[in-house]
Amino acid sequence: xxxxxxxxxxxxxxxxxxxxxxxxxxxxxxxxxxxxxxxxxxxxxxxxxxxxxxxxxxxxxxxxxxxxxxxxxxxxxxxxxxxxxxxxxxxxxxxxxxxxxxxxxxxxxxxxxxxxxxxxxxxxxxxxxxxxxxxxxxxxxxxxxxxxxxxxxxxxxxxxxxxxxxxxxxxxxxxxxxxxxxxxxxxxxxxxxxxxxxxxxxxxxxxxxxxxxxxxxxxxxxxxxxxxxxxxxxxxxxx
Numbered sequence: 001x002x003x004x005x006x007x008x009x010x011x012x013x014x015x016x017x018x019x020x021x022x023x024x025x026x027x028x029x030x031x032x033x034x035x036x037x038x039x040x041x042x043x044x045x046x047x048x049x050x051x052x053x054x055x056x057x058x059x060x061x062x063x064x065x066x067x068x069x070x071x072x073x074x075x076x077x078x079x080x081x082x083x084x085x086x087x088x089x090x091x092x093x094x095x096x097x098x099x100x101x102x103x104x105x106x107x108x109x110x111x112x113x114x115x116x117x118x119x120x121x122x123x124x125x126x127x128x129x130x131x132x133x134x135x136x137x138x139x140x141x142x143x144x145x146x147x148x149x150x151x152x153x154x155x156x157x158x159x160x161x162x163x164x165x166x167x168x169x170x171x172x173x174x175x176x177x178x179x180x181x182x183x184x185x186x187x188x189x190x191x192x193x194x195x196x197x198x199x200x201x202x203x204x205x206x207x208x209x210x211x212x213x214x215x216x217x218x219x220x221x222x223x224x225x226x227x228x229x230x231x232x233x234x235x236x237x238x239x
Contacts, residue, residue, distance in 0.1 A: 077108050078107040085103035139192045
């Protein structure tokens with residue numbers, strides 16, 4: 001005796017499940033498109049970094065469009081203000097904890113810019129900061145243009161204790177010290193004298209493009225899963 005033939009399937013979409021599926025698919029797809037756009041932005045920044053690194057250093061320009069100069073190698077000529085040097089806490093290089101040493105440089109044209117002079121390891125005790133005085137007199141240093149982070153996490157309200165700071169913020173530095181600095185930081189890439197022992201192996205910024213790619217794939221997968229489940233349960237077998 002032959003088995004009964006399976007009953008045919010019939011397409012019977014219900015209103016509420018269909019509407020809910022359309023909403024979820026639209027939300028998941030929009031999230032995936034947004035992550036794709038963010039990934040493209042991060043890839044563009046990485047390309048900008050790679051292109052800027054191939055340029056020869058030029059004098060620090062007089063401009064307001066610092067975004068166009070991000071990562072560019074520059075030459076800054078001026079005099080360090082040693083009295084207003086600060087130490088950025090909790091920096092790590094090769095497994096060692098220490099500080100980034102930052103000092104304002106008064107340029108030949110009167111403008112002032114913060115220079116991240118490099119990394120120095122912490123001493124045996126945190127009660128005394130390591131000595132890292134900037135060179136005296138006029139200097140000509142080579143560095144790259146960087147923008148301080150505009151958003152950062154602070155666990156305490158008092159993050160400025162004399163020369164010890166938790167984060168580097170050009171706007172806050174100007175408010176605390178009264179020194180009107182440019183909204184950028186020059187990350188020094190080479191010493192200006194033989195006695196300078198600061199470390200300057202600046203890592204390439206982690207733009208996070210790969211993370212956005214993973215999120216994009218996940219959101220599109222959620223959209224496909226929602227559509228697939230709707231289709232599976234909508235095509236019903238006849239009783």
